[in-house]
Amino acid sequence: MSKKTILIAGLGLIGGSLARAIKAGHPEYHVTAYNRSQAPRDFAMQAKLVDEVSDDFEQLAVAADVIILNFPVQLSIKFLETLASLPLKPDVLISDSGSTKQDIINSAEKLFSGQAVRFVGGHPMAGSHKTGVIASDALLFENAYYILTPSLLSKPEDLAELKLILSETHAKFIDLSAAEHDAMTAVTSHFPHVVAAALVNNADDFSDKMPFTKNLAAGGFRDMTRIAESSPDMWAEILMSNPDNVVDQIDQFTDKLQAVKHLIQEQQSDAVWHFFDQASKLRAQMP
Numbered sequence: 178m179s180k181k182t183i184l185i186a187g188l189g190l191i192g193g194s195l196a197r198a199i200k201a202g203h204p205e206y207h208v209t210a211y212n213r214s215q216a217p218r219d220f221a222m223q224a225k226l227v228d229e230v231s232d233d234f235e236q237l238a239v240a241a242d243v244i245i246l247n248f249p250v251q252l253s254i255k256f257l258e259t260l261a262s263l264p265l266k267p268d269v270l271i272s273d274s275g276s277t278k279q280d281i282i283n284s285a286e287k288l289f290s291g292q293a294v295r296f297v298g299g300h301p302m303a304g305s306h307k308t309g310v311i312a313s314d315a316l317l318f319e320n321a322y323y324i325l326t327p328s329l330l331s332k333p334e335d336l337a338e339l340k341l342i343l344s345e346t347h348a349k350f351i352d353l354s355a356a357e358h359d360a361m362t363a364v365t366s367h368f369p370h371v372v373a374a375a376l377v378n379n380a381d382d383f384s385d386k387m388p389f390t391k392n393l394a395a396g397g398f399r400d401m402t403r404i405a406e407s408s409p410d411m412w413a414e415i416l417m418s419n420p421d422n423v424v425d426q427i428d429q430f431t432d433k434l435q436a437v438k439h440l441i442q443e444q445q446s447d448a449v450w451h452f453f454d455q456a457s458k459l460r461a462q463m464p
């Protein structure tokens with residue numbers, strides 16, 4: 178029997194880290210990688226992250242038993258469209274690592290309906306502000322949640338197969354529907370990035386009036402806005418592929434701000450104290 182061939186498509190931070198973990202956990206697999214530019218391909222071969230590299234996606238795809246797409250979500254959908262036009266191996270298992278899941282699941286179900294293709298969405302919930310294969314790390318996902326989203330094109334055993342392939346990530350795997358994934362990550366990740374960016378832009382606007390303001394932006398402001406340095410390309414993309422959930426969060430949060438605004442205007446100091454006390458107790462219970 179020939180070796181199982183795993184294609185890592187996109188050798189960035191996430192693709193490179195997955196390649197490292199898969200190769201470490203399964204020396205018996207043949208791990209291949211597609212990347213458009215040459216420097217990451219050379220790096221991956223020299224660091225022995227993979228066994229074979231190419232800029233020819235189609236040639237690697239038709240030889241693969243498992244394909245993991247590690248691109249921005251809309252680009253992964255374009256690669257799915259390419260895959261749908263190729264003579265793939267029967268029962269090929271396709272996954273991705275994108276930060277939203279409903280768009281890609283919908284596309285996969287439409288493109289591969291009736292075909293011998295299995296699709297399971299994936300989102301390893303760890304990362305870094307760094308990008309590129311040079312920053313990749315086999316332990317990037319250690320103890321992080323790795324969410325797998327089933328589709329109409331998958332069975333429970335397909336999720337189990339993917340978990341085995343990815344076992345050396347040492348991530349905590351959980352299965353969620355794409356809708357659950359996108360709703361929850363809007364609350365804990367996507368919307369907080371909007372708030373962090375808005376806080377920074379707000380301080381900048383105010384600094385036009387009082388330029389010394391920025392020098393006072395320490396402590397709490399720094400803690401709350403660290404993530405505002407994240408990649409604008411990635412975050413614009415993520416919000417565009419989870420608009421309804423993010424807009425719901427903005428509406429809900431606006432109501433909360435209005436409520437506390439009224440309490441302050443009405444000098445309701447006890448109620449304001451309870452607002453902070455509730456948050457303080459809830460925050461202390463969070464992992």
Ligand code: NAD
Pocket residue numbers: 186187188189190191192212213214247248249250252274275276277300301302303304305306307308309310411
């Ligand atoms: P990255 O910038 O490090 O890598 C992106 C990859 O996409 C590179 O291989 C690049 O060559 C390729 N690429 C970009 N445009 C291309 C094009 N037009 N044609 C061919 N290839 C192209 O990004 P990353 O951090 O590895 O992110 C990959 C996916 O993982 C994204 O969907 C992201 O949302 C998701 N994700 C990122 C993090 C994180 O913190 N970085 C965490 C979890 C999930």
